[in-house]
Every structure is written in C-alpha cells, then in structure tokens.
Amino acid sequence: MGEATPVWAVVALPLVLAGLICSAAALDAVFCAGGRPADPLREGVRLLLQQRRRTRGADLLLMRAGVISLPVAAFLAAMVIPLGAAPVLPSSVGVVWFNAMEVVAWASLWLTGWGADSAFPLIGGYRFLAQGLAYELPHMFALITAALAAGSLDLGAVAAAQEGLWFAVWMPVAFAVYLLSALAMAFWGPMGHPLAGDVAGGVPLELAGPDRLLFFAGRLALLAVAAAAAVPLFLGGGAGPWLPAWAWSLVKTYAVLVPLVWVRQRVPVVRMDRFMQVAWTVLIPATLLQMLVVGLVVLD
Amino acid sequence: MEPYAAVLALLGLLAVVIASVYSLSYALAPPGTPAAGPFLSGARPEEHAMSRYHVRWYAVTLLFLAFDMEMVFMYPWALVVASVGAKAVVEMFAFLGLLMAGVLYAWREGALRWS
Amino acid sequence: MVLSARLARFAAARPPSFLVAAPGATGTRLRAEAELRRRDRRCVAAPPAAAVLVVCGRPGAGLGAAVERVWDGMPGPRARVGLGETASREEIAAALETTALEPAAPPSHQDEDVPMADRAADRDGLKLDVLHVPLGPVLADWPAGLALRLTLQGDIVQAAETVVVDAPEGPSFWDGPWLRAAAGQPVTVGEAERRRAASHLDGIGRLLAVAGWQHAADQARALRDEVLADTPAEALTARYAGFARRVRRSRTLRWMLTDVGVLSSETAGRYGLAGYLGDAHDRLTGRLDEIGQALAQVDAQALLTGDGGPRGPIGQRPSGALLAVLPRLMEGAELAAARLTVASLDPDIDQLAVPAEAAGG
Numbered sequence: 001m002g003e004a005t006p007v008w009a010v011v012a013l014p015l016v017l018a019g020l021i022c023s024a025a026a027l028d029a030v031f032c033a034g035g036r037p038a039d040p041l042r043e044g045v046r047l048l049l050q051q052r053r054r055t056r057g058a059d060l061l062l063m064r065a066g067v068i069s070l071p072v073a074a075f076l077a078a079m080v081i082p083l084g085a086a087p088v089l090p091s092s093v094g095v096v097w098f099n100a101m102e103v104v105a106w107a108s109l110w111l112t113g114w115g116a117d118s119a120f121p122l123i124g125g126y127r128f129l130a131q132g133l134a135y136e137l138p139h140m141f142a143l144i145t146a147a148l149a150a151g152s153l154d155l156g157a158v159a160a161a162q163e164g165l166w167f168a169v170w171m172p173v174a175f176a177v178y179l180l181s182a183l184a185m186a187f188w189g190p191m192g193h194p195l196a197g198d199v200a201g202g203v204p205l206e207l208a209g210p211d212r213l214l215f216f217a218g219r220l221a222l223l224a225v226a227a228a229a230a231v232p233l234f235l236g237g238g239a240g241p242w243l244p245a246w247a248w249s250l251v252k253t254y255a256v257l258v259p260l261v262w263v264r265q266r267v268p269v270v271r272m273d274r275f276m277q278v279a280w281t282v283l284i285p286a287t288l289l290q291m292l293v294v295g296l297v298v299l300d
Numbered sequence: 301m302e303p304y305a306a307v308l309a310l311l312g313l314l315a316v317v318i319a320s321v322y323s324l325s326y327a328l329a330p331p332g333t334p335a336a337g338p339f340l341s342g343a344r345p346e347e348h349a350m351s352r353y354h355v356r357w358y359a360v361t362l363l364f365l366a367f368d369m370e371m372v373f374m375y376p377w378a379l380v381v382a383s384v385g386a387k388a389v390v391e392m393f394a395f396l397g398l399l400m401a402g403v404l405y406a407w408r409e410g411a412l413r414w415s
Numbered sequence: 416m417v418l419s420a421r422l423a424r425f426a427a428a429r430p431p432s433f434l435v436a437a438p439g440a441t442g443t444r445l446r447a448e449a450e451l452r453r454r455d456r457r458c459v460a461a462p463p464a465a466a467v468l469v470v471c472g473r474p475g476a477g478l479g480a481a482v483e484r485v486w487d488g489m490p491g492p493r494a495r496v497g498l499g500e501t502a503s504r505e506e507i508a509a510a511l512e513t514t515a516l517e518p519a520a521p522p523s524h525q526d527e528d529v530p531m532a533d534r535a536a537d538r539d540g541l542k543l544d545v546l547h548v549p550l551g552p553v554l555a556d557w558p559a560g561l562a563l564r565l566t567l568q569g570d571i572v573q574a575a576e577t578v579v580v581d582a583p584e585g586p587s588f589w590d591g592p593w594l595r596a597a598a599g600q601p602v603t604v605g606e607a608e609r610r611r612a613a614s615h616l617d618g619i620g621r622l623l624a625v626a627g628w629q630h631a632a633d634q635a636r637a638l639r640d641e642v643l644a645d646t647p648a649e650a651l652t653a654r655y656a657g658f659a660r661r662v663r664r665s666r667t668l669r670w671m672l673t674d675v676g677v678l679s680s681e682t683a684g685r686y687g688l689a690g691y692l693g694d695a696h697d698r699l700t701g702r703l704d705e706i707g708q709a710l711a712q713v714d715a716q717a718l719l720t721g722d723g724g725p726r727g728p729i730g731q732r733p734s735g736a737l738l739a740v741l742p743r744l745m746e747g748a749e750l751a752a753a754r755l756t757v758a759s760l761d762p763d764i765d766q767l768a769v770p771a772e773a774a775g776g
Contacts, residue, residue, distance in 0.1 A: 005306040014313055033633040034455035039429075046426035046466065048324050049419070051490040051519050052333040053463065057348050057529075068318055075314050079307055088310060089303050096375050118338030119349045119548045120461075123570045123750060130357050133364045140371055148378040190667065196627045197555065198754040200461040205339055208463050208490040210325040214318065268668050269627025271751055276360060277412040280403055288396055295389045298381050328419050330518050336488035339461055341562070342481025342553035351532035351544040354569025 009086045016250070017078055020224035020257065021217060027261045044213055053208035055117050063115030066108045067211050070218025073104035078225045082156045084238040084245030094155040095147050098229055099140060102185050105222060106132045109187070109194055109203050112215065116206040124202025128194040130272040131184055134279035135191070139181035141287035142174040146233045149294050155229070159237025168234040170297075173290040175234045177283055182226035182260060186219055189264030196269050227257035359411035366399060427492065427516050430466035431459045435482055435553050438560035438764050439584025440472025440500050443507070445617070447471055447498055449640040450507050452633075460555045462488060467514055468495045475581025478560065481553045491519030500584075535566075535573075538747065543568045550754065552580045556621040560584075560764035561738070563745065563757070572753050575745035577738045585768020589614040590729045596719040597729070604715040612709040613642045614725035615702040618761035622699060623662070625758040626671060634658050648713045655710055659703045672696035676744050676756030686736040690727050695759035726763060737762035 025040035054060055080087050080094035091097055106129060113125020147153050149171070150161035158167075168175040184191040195202040204215045231237060231252040238245025240252075301309075338345055355361075374392070381388045406412060432451060436444040447469055451458060459465045462485045474482055486495060494514040498507055532544040551562040560581060566574040586594050592607035620635035638655060662668065672695040683692045691698060727733035737760045744760075745753050 005301045005303045007301055010301060010306045010309060013310060033630065034452060036455065042426055042428060045422050049328050049423055049426055049492065051330045052325060053490040054333050054335055055338045056335045071318070072314060075310070079310065088306050114350060117349050119340065119546050122349045122353065126353055126355065126570070133357060133360050137364065137367050144374050144378050148381060151379060151382045153375060153379065192627065197460040198625045198751050200339060200555065201464060205461050206463055209329060210321045214321060265630035268665065268671060270667060271671055273414060273749060274670060276357065280412050281407055284403065285400065292393060295381055299386055299389060330491060334521065337484060339463060339485065339488060341549050341551050342485045343549040344484065345529050346547040347529050347532040349546060351546060354537065354543045354571060356569060356571065
C-alpha cells in the first residue's frame with residue numbers, strides 16, 4: 001500500500017479490459033457454427049437501438065442494480081491485477097480483494113433474476129446460488145494455495161515468487177480447479193446453467209436494450225478478469241524473455257482466455273444437482289491435499 | 301498518482317461508460333420503457349414469480365457457512381506458515397480435518413444430492 | 416439521423432430469430448431452420464432476445480393466442496414472418512430476406528394484475544410457495560402443439576398436466592413414407608430410412624440444445640437437413656460417424672443424462688413403449704445406433720412394406736403413449752430434468768391426428 005500508481009496503468013486498464021471483452025466476444029462468435037467476428041458488435045448496436053423493456057411486476061431498481069453491479073464487480077476485481085509489474089491498486093491483500101469482488105456476481109445474478117418477476121429468470125438466479133456453493137470453496141482453496149506458496153496475498157508478490165517455476169507446473173490441481181471456477185464465476189459454457197436454454201435463457205431472459213447489453217458485457221468482463229488473474233496467480237505474471245512484462249501478461253492472459261471461450265463449444269452444460277457432490281467430495285479434498293503438499297514444501 | 305485517486309478515477313470512468321450506454325439508448329431508441337408480461341411459453345401468469353423459493357440445497361448452505369468462516373482464518377494463516385513452521389500446518393489441517401468430517405457426515409446423510 | 420439510420424441498417428443485417436412451429440408444420444419448420452442457417456442467422460431461446468418472430472404453419476386458437484402474447488412482449492424494432500404449411504424453400508427465403516424491422520406497437524391487450532404466489536403442501540407435507548409454469552406451446556426446442564402445465568415448488572415439479580393445445584393437424588411429417596406405403600403408394604426403403612435418420616437427428620438436436628450443447632445441436636441439425644436434401648450416402652456416413660463419435664464420447668453428457676427420465680421395463684411394457692426403455696442417455700445412444708443403420712440403407716431401392724416408423728409402429732401411434740406417460744415422469748423431477756425427459760422422448764403431436772388420407776412431406 002502507499003506506492004504511487006503509474007499513470008499509464010490507469011490509462012491501460014480500461015483499454016485492455018475493453019480489448020479483452022471485445023476479442024472474447026468476437027472469438028466466441030467465430031467458434032460458433034456460422035458466426036462472424038462482427039456479430040457481437042452488430043448485436044450491441046441492435047440493443048442500443050432497441051426499445052427498452054420491463055416486465056409488468058418487475059422491481060426495476062433491483063434488476064438494474066444486479067445488471068450494473070456485474071461490470072462494476074469485474075472492473076473492481078481487475079484493479080489489483082498487475083499488468084506487467086504494476087496494478088492500479090497495489091494491495092497487500094489483493095487476492096482477498098479479487099475474491100471478494102468476484103463473489104459480487106452472486107448478488108448480481110440473483111438480483112437480476114428476482115427483479116424481473118418472471119419464473120425462468122428466478123429459477124436461473126437460484127441456480128447460480130447453488131453453483132456458488134459448489135465452486136466457491138475449491139476456488140478459494142486454489143487461491144490460498146498460490147498465496148501460501150508465495151507467503152503473500154499481494155498478486156505482484158505471488159507472481160514474483162514464481163521465478164524459475166510457475167505455480168501452474170508444481171500445483172496443477174490448484175490451477176485446474178482455478179480454471180474450472182473461472183468458468184463458474186462467469187457462468188460461462190459448461191458452467192452456464194443459470195443462463196441455459198432449458199429455462200429459455202434464464203437470468204437475462206426478460207432483459208432488452210441497454211440492460212441486456214451491460215449484462216452480457218459484464219459477463220465477458222468477469223471471464224476476462226478471471227483469465228487475467230490466472231497469470232499472476234499461476235503463470236509467473238509478466239516474467240518472460242524478450243518481450244516487456246506487460247506484453248507477457250497480455251500473451252498469457254489470452255493463452256488462458258481463448259481456451260475458456262472455446263470450451264463452450266465442446267462441453268454441454270453441467271447441472272448442480274450432479275456437480276455439487278463432486279465439488280464437495282472430490283474437488284475440496286483434492287485442493288486441500290494440494291494445499292497440504294504446498295504447505296509441506298513451504299516448511300522445508 | 302495516489303492508488304485511491306486512481307481507483308476513484310477509474311470508477312468515475314466506468315460510471316460515465318454505463319451512463320452513456322443508457323443515454324445512447326435514450327437518444328437512439330424509441331422513447332419509454334413499456335411493460336410486458338413475463339415470458340411463460342405464451343401463457344398468462346397466474347401469480348407473481350417473486351415468491352419464497354423452495355431451496356432444496358439449504359443443508360449445503362450451512363456446510364458452506366462453516367467453511368466460509370474458516371476462510372477468515374485461512375487468509376492470514378497463509379502469510380505466517382513459513383515463519384511459524386510445522387505447528388501452523390498441523391493446526392490448520394487438524395481444523396480442516398474436523399470440517400471434512402462434517403462434510404463426510406453430510407455426504408452420508410445425502411445432503412449433497414437432492415434429486 | 417443519417418447516422419442512426421445507418422446504424423439501424425447495420426444492426427438489422429442478420430437479426431436473431433425466434434421460431435414457433437404450429438402442429439402440422441414440421442416440414443415448414445425444417446425448411447425455415449435450414450434457410451436461417453444458410454444465412455448464418457441465429458435462433459435464440461426466448462422472444463425478448465429476438466428481433467424476428469418466425470411462425471411456421473397456421474396456429475389454431477390456443478397457439479394463436481400464445482403467439483400474440485409473446486409478440487406483445489417482443490421489443491421493437493421487430494418483425495413477424497408467417498410461413499404457410501406448404502411454403503417452398505424459395506418462398507421462405509424470400510420472406511426471410513424481405514423482412515423489414517418495425518417499431519413495436521403498444522401491446523394489444525393488458526393483462527390484469529395477478530396475486531402473489533400461494534402456498535401448498537409439497538410431497539413431504541411442507542407448506543411451500545407454488546408457481547404455475549407452463550412449458551410450451553411457444554418454447555424453443557419443444558414439440559409443436561404440446562403444453563405441459565407444471566406446478567413448481569422451487570424448481571421441483573410437484574404436478575404436471577399434459578395438454579394438446581389445438582387439435583392435432585397431421586399427418587405426421589416423420590411418418591410420411593410409412594403412411595404413404597400403408598395407403599398403397601410405392602415408397603422405397605431408402606426414402607423411409609432417410610426420414611428415420613432425419614427424425615432422430617431432429618430429436619437429438621433438440622436434446623443436445625436442451626442439454627446446453629449448442630455446437631453439437633447445430634451439427635445434428637445440419638446433418639438432418641443434408642439427409643433430407645438427398646445428399647449421397649458416402650458423404651453422409653463419414654460426417655455422421657464423426658458426429659456420433661463426438662456425442663458418444665462426451666463424458667459430461669453421459670453424466671448429465673444418466674438416470675434422467677427413467678422408463679422402467681414395467682412402465683414401458685404397460686404403455687407399449689419398448690423402444691424407449693431406460694434413461695435419457697440410453698435412448699440417445701439407441702437412436703445414434705438407429706441413425707447409423709438407417710444411413711447404411713438410404714440407397715435401398717426395395718419397396719417399403721413394414722410400419723416401423725421412427726417412433727415405433729405407426730399404427731400404434733406411440734406419441735399418444737408418450738404423452739400419457741409424461742406426467743408420471745415429471746412428478747418430483749427438477750425442471751431441467753423435466754425438459755431433458757421431454758426432449759429425449761420427443762413426442763410428435765401430429766401423430767395423434769385422425770388419419771384422413773395417406774399423405775406425406
């Protein structure tokens with residue numbers, strides 16, 4: 001805390017985040033059958049020109065609070081992630097901050113689903129709460145395992161502690177669980193049950209116009225931020241030969257983000273009535289064992 | 301730049317972006333926000349959807365709370381393991397072992413499976 | 416305003432569509448889906464996300480009212496495209512090409528306010544809030560003309576009532592070759608097997624879409640359209656083998672479909688649904704096998720004699736039994752499982768129509 005933030009980091013953060021969101025959307029369109037990279041842009045313009053809409057019994061305040069908090073949470077989480085060497089908010093508890101911001105999505109989805117006063121979004125909102133109960137603990141254990149190995153909750157220090165050997169290499173279980181939870185926190189692809197087709201699109205079903213635009217932009221922002229956080233946590237941060245640190249951060253972020261976007265085409269959606277048991281009886285013990293191994297290495 | 305000034309500046313920027321999305325909609329889209337019925341496969345709603353929802357995974361929420369409280373200790377613990385030594389690891393994993401016994405019990409009672 | 420007119424043109428180039436099919440319009444639906452795919456236009460899961468409402472066939476009174484209500488809830492700029500039962504590919508293409516999006520008119524009718532949800536005892540006797548949520552008739556990846564009136568507590572189905580919304584139109588598109596053969600017309604085995612393969616691919620496409628695997632669902636539908644378009648057998652079998660391998664190998668899909676919508680041998684025997692035994696995954700793999708066998712015979716020139724249509728002996732109209740067994744399978748199921756069950760049974764409401772004369776698509 002207390003160190004000054006370089007001005008370029010403040011300028012770069014919104015640009016990089018916007019770039020990640022746009023390229024993730026374009027990639028997703030290209031991976032779909034018959035999609036074209038400009039499709040998301042077209043859809044965005046369509047939503048801006050579209051008649052706004054609300055459901056008859058909607059609680060607009062709650063619904064909009066849910067929609068708007070989604071990009072805000074992603075943006076706040078991004079502040080502690082170092083782009084190269086410097087985050088916007090250098091924090092000795094960056095890991096906790098990231099964790100706390102990403103949990104805001106629980107409230108966002110539930111508020112959006114409840115506020116619409118429509119049965120399918122309501123069911124979608126509650127589906128996400130169940131999903132949170134399943135993915136959040138393995139996710140937090142994965143985060144703590146990285147922090148434990150570095151002896152710090154500062155994302156910059158965690159990245160610096162990986163000189164020579166990335167955490168992804170010697171704690172693969174934590175890394176794999178982190179990637180899974182990245183999908184879950186952005187309710188993306190196989191973890192997209194709250195927005196699934198069986199409830200006609202779920203949580204954002206009744207949204208139109210600017211509300212819909214912000215909701216889906218917020219979701220991609222969450223996915224991008226989750227991918228970006230994997231870089232200091234498990235992939236050595238900005239370290240690498242030839243290129244400057246910020247460039248390595250970007251390259252590694254894309255190396256995580258592209259497979260996350262792509263996996264949506266490969267895997268059907270996972271339901272929590274099946275996944276909950278696996279999360280508690282396989283993922284939690286596995287991450288705890290991983291943490292024990294890391295703890296013993298740290299003691300040495 | 302002071303970190304907190306930077307954060308506030310960026311939040312201001314985000315607020316401007318969000319506000320401009322809505323203003324663009326107000327400038328370009330037809331006026332008003334008409335009310336529509338909820339989508340119910342073409343049927344008329346029989347009641348408000350906002351209701352006391354039957355949450356069948358409530359037992360898992362209690363289990364989750366126990367672990368979530370435990371996380372409060374875990375974040376600071378991660379910082380001191382190297383300096384405190386083996387004692388810290390033994391104590392934390394004994395505690396986690398107790399919690400896992402709870403999970404085992406809940407699993408045996410079928411709390412993790414509900415359909 | 417030049418700018419906003421340009422933006423509007425840019426945005427309206429390939430608008431997302433929501434597709435509704437009336438009973439008796441399966442052929443139109445298939446042609447419309449194929450034309451939409453040819454234009455790289457997306458189909459979305461709900462009307463508020465769509466700009467174009469595509470109505471295939473002539474909705475009866477019940478479906479018509481449902482379509483009107485859904486149309487009222489669609490934000491403008493929007494368009495509605497009505498396609499007749501006999502609309503040809505060219506007519507459908509022309510209708511889709513010339514769609515002009517227009518601002519929404521004020522809703523034609525206002526619903527009155529509704530009460531808050533009331534409580535009822537659940538299956539364990541607990542008093543819990545109840546929601547009445549119908550599935551269908553206007554729902555994506557759903558059998559045309561079917562409605563399931565669900566009583567939900569949370570997302571658990573407490574009770575289900577099957578409703579056939581309007582009088583079935585018939586004759587069933589999928590049973591077409593067998594119906595014509597039964598009426599004494601000469602039909603080749605090859606043509607019938609093509610229809611069987613396409614019918615199963617259509618059902619599997621729906622099942623995969625409901626299971627949240629859009630990419631594989633699109634593949635199934637593209638294959639279905641090629642099968643119906645008389646693509647040569649060699650080209651089909653190679654592509655189908657790749658698709659079937661992909662679906663069979665998906666562990667996640669098996670994990671999600673196992674123990675969903677289980678039809679015990681006792682129940683299946685009672686309802687005469689021997690071909691539907693087991694759970695949703697058993698039925699999926701069974702159909703994949705049948706498609707493989709059907710594709711091996713698409714060039715067979717022998718005359719069709721049997722009556723074993725895609726859903727079983729057409730004389731027995733298995734869809735009637737499927738509708739009868741549905742409520743039993745719904746009760747106590749989760750909403751997601753309920754939808755998967757319906758998709759894996761894939762009843763064809765057109766089969767219930769009283770056969771006036773043999774005809775086909």
